[in-house]
Amino acid sequence: MTVEITGFDWVPDFAKGFVRDLRPRWACAEIGLPYSMRLLNAAGPRPEAYFQEQPWGQVPALVDPGEGVRIFESGAILLHLGEKDERLLPRDPQARATAISWLFAAYNSVEPHMFELSNVEIFAAGEQWAELRRPSLMAEAGKRFDRLADAMAGREWLAGTFSIADIAMASVLRLAEGSGLIEDRPVLMDYLQRAIARPAFKAALAAQLADFKPAPAAAA
Structure with missing residues (x-):
């Protein structure tokens, strides 16, 4: 089942390729886990409901409908994804x-x-x-x-x-x-x-970069 990762649709140039949703994207790519993206406007206020998922309005957050789990912080998300596959987290x-x-x-x-x-x-x-x-x-x-x-x-x-x-x-x-x-x-x-x-890193990086829109007028 597809998990949903939250990211941004725009960031300043120096941050492109470094936003932390890259980390769960990479993990998903390593094990072939399908994911979709929910992209927020980084240049504007976060939706108020999002603060119920991520108290500071940061990214990433992850929704795993298969397990009925919502989780935030990239380290916690990596640990959650690691539990799904020993290619990410050894069982020894x-x-x-x-x-x-x-x-x-x-x-x-x-x-x-x-x-x-x-x-x-x-x-x-x-x-x-x-x-x-x-x-x-x-x-x-x-x-x-x-x-x-x-x-x-x-x-x-x-x-x-x-x-x-x-x-x-x-x-x-x-x-x-x-x-x-x-x-x-x-x-x-x-x-x-x-x-x-690693091919999974390259795929995750390309996917993140492809999601960024041109700079909004207020940030140009």
């Missing part, structure tokens, strides 16, 4: 625990640094505080990436086989491209390139 107890651990690590131990880097380099670009913050932020992030690189040494995928952990981590690492954090650590660059070379 230790491999499953490892995949879940890395799923949470991607979003709690790595991605916050990427949020701050985006704030410094995009949303507060040129501001004095951002210029002062960047060196220490890069040093802090670098330490995180060093530990991640150490953990990735000798691994093809985080939990042994490809899983939702890799969808999460690769999605986060894409945010660091061009910063030097990935490029200076070949084991992480190689890992990211393996992940984004």
Whole structure:
């Protein structure tokens, strides 16, 4: 049965290909799970009813009519989809625990640094505080990436086989491209390139990009 994923019909150019509905799209593509999209106007107010599904009006949210489930937050959605197919979440107890651990690590131990880097380099670009913050932020992030690189040494995928952990981590690492954090650590660059070379990622990315409309007049 088809699941429904919520996304946006427009975002600024810098966000195209990075909106988080890409993550469940990728997971669905990996296992051939049909999905439909409910596209919201990112440039305008969210429908009031949507706040009952996602308290902050963000994307993605997912409706799974087959199981009668509504769920939000990309990590929770990936975990839900992983329960459907061992190609996304291993059934071996230790491999499953490892995949879940890395799923949470991607979003709690790595991605916050990427949020701050985006704030410094995009949303507060040129501001004095951002210029002062960047060196220490890069040093802090670098330490995180060093530990991640150490953990990735000798691994093809985080939990042994490809899983939702890799969808999460690769999605986060894409945010660091061009910063030097990935490029200076070949084991992480190689890992990211393996992940984004997967046909399911390419299909999910193309599908997201195809859904974006031209910029509305207010955002042009």
